[in-house]
Amino acid sequence: MTAVEPIRNLNDLKKIEKYLKAKENLRDYVLFKVGINFGLRISDILSLDVSDVKNKNMLEITEKKTKKNEKFRLIVT
Numbered sequence: 001m002t003a004v005e006p007i008r009n010l011n012d013l014k015k016i017e018k019y020l021k022a023k024e025n026l027r028d029y030v031l032f033k034v035g036i037n038f039g040l041r042i043s044d045i046l047s048l049d050v051s052d053v054k055n056k057n058m059l060e061i062t063e064k065k066t067k068k069n070e071k072f073r074l075i076v077t
Contacts, residue, residue, distance in 0.1 A: 026050055034059070038072050041065060 007013055013036065020029040027050050034053065035045045043064045053059055059072045 030054075034072075 016032065020032050030050055030053055031045050031048060034040065034048065044061055053074060057074050059074055060069065062069050
């Protein structure tokens with residue numbers, strides 16, 4: 001199995017964010033921002049819909065691997 005490494009370069013993260021925002025695909029952009037800011041596993045992120053975060057101030061998920069319930073405060077910037 002190949003190890004997966006996080007993207008550590010801030011410039012690379014900004015480029016990805018800019019690319020996703022320019023595509024005007026809200027779902028991909030939101031999934032990226034949630035993953036980067038909350039450090040969730042991809043298996044937890046992919047099950048989200050825009051409606052899970054749009055106009056909400058709290059995101060609640062059950063992690064697939066650990067089965068733990070997690071709550072995250074959402075702040076729109």
